Amino acid sequence: MSASLVLDIAPLGSLIAYADGEPKPPARFTKKLAAWERRNGVGRLVRKEPARERPTYTSPPCFTLHEGNFGQGGIILVTVMRTYGIDSDLTFRVIERPRVGQVRVVQDIGDNVELLHLAENREAAELWLAKAGYSRARLEDVTADEVGADVVEGRAAA
Incomplete structure (x- = not known):
């Protein structure tokens, strides 16, 4: 699916x-493998953000994926997040949707x-x-x- 479908569905x-x-390059090609891993992942x-127009710039709609936390001893040192605009040339696929009964902890940012x-x-x-202490x-x-929203406005989710 395209990036715009991720935003919509x-x-x-x-x-x-x-x-x-x-295709994934062999492990012996470390630079090629690292480049491939930056463009292929989960x-x-x-976050979903609509297009923004400011006097000095315009940003297209985009979404952010949280790829992981890295740390030691229960302390998070680095959080990896990647943001993609709707003009991304990558192909996206929904692997898993949240299940009924799960609860999101969300915060308004702007x-x-x-x-x-x-x-x-x-x-x-x-x-x-x-425990987290977000006020x-x-x-x-x-x-x-x-x-259950697998089809929205005639557009099917993959």
């Missing part, structure tokens, strides 16, 4: 795979909403929120309407 918390269609959809955590249930979400975060239940 995929709910926050979906697991999205992206690829450029090139991430959780954490006019947008950002996913902070996807919990299995409300109790787990409240526990995570108490402006709120909980959102994943609804059946959202999960």
Whole structure:
């Protein structure tokens, strides 16, 4: 699917795979493999942003995928997130949608909403929120309407 379909169809918390269609190079070609891994991977959809027009610039609609946290001893040192515009030449695929009963911990950032955590249930979400200490975060239940939206406006989700 295209990047614009991800914006239109995929709910926050979906697991999205992206690829450029090139075959994976052998491990002995470390630079080529690193370049391939930057254009082929999986991430959780954490933010959708509409187009923005400012006096000095215009940005197209985009979305952000959270690819992982890296750290040691329970302390996160680096968070990897990648943002893709609707003009991206990559191919995207929804691997997994949030399930009914799961709860999103979200926070408003400007006019947008950002996913902070996807919990299995409300109790787990409240526990995570108490430990994480986000003061402006709120909980959102994943609804059946959202999960069942495989076709929107005649556009099919992959």
